[in-house]
Amino acid sequence: MSPSRPKLCDKKLKSAEIKLLKILHKIDNMKLSNSYISRLMLPECKKPFISETFNQNITFYYLGIAVLIIIFTYWWIYPSFASERCTLEIPSTALTLFRPPEDCSMCDSVSQVARLGNLTPEEFERRFAYSPTPVIVTDATRHWKAIKEFNFNFFADFYRNGKMGNKINECFFFAYKSGLRSLGEVLSMDAARANLSGAPWYVGWSTCYDEETRRLRQYYDRPYFLPRTAESDTIDWIFMGGPGQGAHMHVDSVRRVSWQAQVRGRKRWQLAPPPECLYTCRALTLTVHPGEILVVDTNRWYHMTHVLPGDLSITIGAEYD
Structure with missing residues (x-):
């Protein structure tokens, strides 16, 4: 494997992390409710490999799943991530995504x-x-x-x-x-x-x-x-x-x-x-x-x-x- 491969993956991962955090912070600053976000529609995509189901309403929970994937991927690649406080701070609005479901x-x-x-x-x-x-x-x-x-x-x-x-x-x-x-x-x-x-x-x-x-x-x-x-x-x-x-x-x-x-x-x-x-x-x-x-x-x-x-x-x- 090329020695530049890990650096490339790291760069792409960090870029995705920054973009996602910008989205979450905008949501937090605008104080948008989960119900409002759940009614937002994805723009139509003409690429043939993307399913038409992605044109339906997307819920805020999908965004939470993306955050979790980034966090755990980063954690897996860099174990020291777990010991560094506030490396990735989640906005308060996003915290509700990770609460357990209620009875x-x-x-x-x-x-x-x-x-x-x-x-x-x-x-x-x-x-x-x-x-x-x-x-x-x-x-x-x-x-x-x-x-x-x-x-x-x-x-x-x-x-x-x-x-x-x-x-x-x-x-x-x-x-x-x-x-x-x-x-x-x-x-x-x-x-x-x-x-x-x-x-x-x-x-x-x-x-x-x-x-x-x-x-x-x-x-x-x-x-x-x-x-x-x-x-x-x-x-x-x-x-x-x-x-x-x-x-x-x-x-x-x-x-x-x-x-x-x-x-x-x-x-x-x-x-x-x-x-x-x-x-x-x-x-x-x-x-x-x-x-x-x-x-x-x-x-x-x-x-x-x-x-x-x-x-x-x-x-x-x-x-x-």
Whole structure:
């Protein structure tokens, strides 16, 4: 075999890898849904050796198969690939391609989201804690200081003047469509935009410092209905923004089930079953009001949020095991 053959194969493989990553990143940046991509048509090809079936709708799963082939081929040719972190980083949109299919019994009997109060930890554990069935608990934030004190100015002062302590987790920031690049930019925006009179915005971030989490949790308690043996994560999530904004349809890749407390404003949630269950399960639409907590497995339910007209929306969330 010619010694130039491996180099030629390597060059072609790398070129294909770069082209595919460009496609995936464009899909991720444009926030195209899987359902939209599945309706795209391949251009007609006049080459006789290509089957006519390639002119039919192509699903996003085929693109995922191509990614897997490239990854494993590269891995096989270069074993050191496995030990190099972030050599090939997959965009977040493509990650959903590699999740295992769901058993549709998770949602086939769910037709609405119950609103309940005065739940004991035992009843919550038996009915909802580790079940894919979502529920809204209406009375879990009655004594939270956050209900009265959390607003834009609270967080601006909290992060500008408070001590954050030691970093204990990775820090996450979600800009969505706001155009803001960091939490610092959010909290230093002009007064008109902060008061929802300027350009619309909606963002999310995670706590990642020990003092930050400890100080914030002085304003809200562990929800009373959680199982007594359940342990909360050290990360809390905050989502904040104005009417008309929210998160696009997606599914999470977090480790556990989560609770989402609506501290201010009203937020409409749309829950959709995974694609393999679309003909078995129903999509759900619900509104979470101030003081209510939604418990939902966002790793299994696809979800989209929309802040309703009125006040600034602030949501605090956390995972539990």
